[in-house]
Amino acid sequence: MLSYTILYEKEYLVEIGSPSDNLYYFFDYDERSYDINMEFQHFHHFYEMHILLDSEANHIIEGNLYGIKLYDIVCLKPTILHKSEYPEGPPRKRLIIQFNIPILADILREQFNQVMSIFEEEIPIYRFDTKEQEVLNNLLNDIFSISKAKSSLSTLFIHNKFTEFLCAIYKFRKENRYKPEDKSTTTSKIYSVASYIHNHFAEELSLDILASKFYLSNYYISHLFKEVTGFTLINYIQMTRTRNAQQLLLFTDTKITEIAEKCGFTSFSQFNRVFNKYCKTSPRKYRQQGHLDNNFQTIPTLFTRD
Incomplete structure (x- = not known):
């Protein structure tokens, strides 16, 4: 049982920059239901992460169907075709993170590319045990709290925390327990x-x-x-x-x-x-x-x- 859940507020948005900017963040806390499943797979020119904050849903990536559960992290690289599917019943909570991150120094490029390899896996979905998940949840909660504090340095703080979040997923990648479920x-x-x-x-x-x-x-x-x-x-x-x-x-x-x-x-x-x-x-x-x-x-x- 997790000691720490991900902080959530319906229809809460954190926006930094725009999708065309080198530095762009968009955190979208909301819920979706079967009635508003999108019609067909779509794509973006930025990175996107889908984190389920509810019991179950599906994600389709390039025509492949994957079942996801609470706190599963779906990592979607730019231009990949994808869509979420939510089951019938009450709406399901989720957190969507869209972002672009500039590389400010060449010396960091190789290390940054290593971290971003989490988006290049054949199945880019991550599921962790309690110890690793609590670390990740705490980092997301730090971002949520920073966004509420409205500090003059909040953009820098969020950027640093999110970079730490990506690095943590990369660090824990070998502990990934996600395996596609057998469908009918x-x-x-x-x-x-x-x-x-x-x-x-x-x-x-x-x-x-x-x-x-x-x-x-x-x-x-x-x-x-x-x-x-x-x-x-x-x-x-x-x-x-x-x-x-x-x-x-x-x-x-x-x-x-x-x-x-x-x-x-x-x-x-x-x-x-x-x-x-x-x-x-x-x-x-x-x-x-x-x-x-x-x-x-x-x-x-x-x-x-x-």
Whole structure:
């Protein structure tokens, strides 16, 4: 039994800077429920951590479904596709932390990169025993208390405490006890298909190809995919390709025609039609808007909080 819980106040926000700044922090204490689960996986250009302050929920990362429990820490690197799923019943409390941290001295770069490797794990979810968890909870509670004190040095204090929090996770990483739970056979199979789509979206994908790949009938995969994920197979493929195209439009100078090809669209006209369908704008206008709005907060289907 933990002696220390994470301090919480519904709808409490701590904001330092903006997402386009080199130094940016956003702590969002709130709750979410089944009724407001987001529609599809999204991405950010900053780091994000999801800490569950309740009994259970799910997190989907690049098409893989992971069950999470109290105090599990989900570490999400920039541009990774993800979303939270909350079960039916009462709302679940959670803490979302979004951040950018600048490296002020080259001498620290190698060590900082080591610490940030916690976001690069194949399954970037952390679950610790009481001893380690209490250390982490205390650091988060220090940040909460500092934000309430309104000191003239609060930004520096929060920055230092959060850096210590990241270092503590890195220090404890070998004690990570998180292991994915076994899901039902049906759910497991369907999310295996979803994961495959995320890893092969640039290739030709169709109902026939995926059914053959996973030794499933066309009827089975088409009906159960919608039942488990909430999306038809074709819509899921299109949205995965569109999300990846969004990233290339915003964060690279790749020609739009090349982006269409890289993301698995058979023609530019198909790319333009599908992109308009989900983003309500053309790829060209989407890129232009992204360059005008460095916060990316007005761009459709991008800036979302779990």
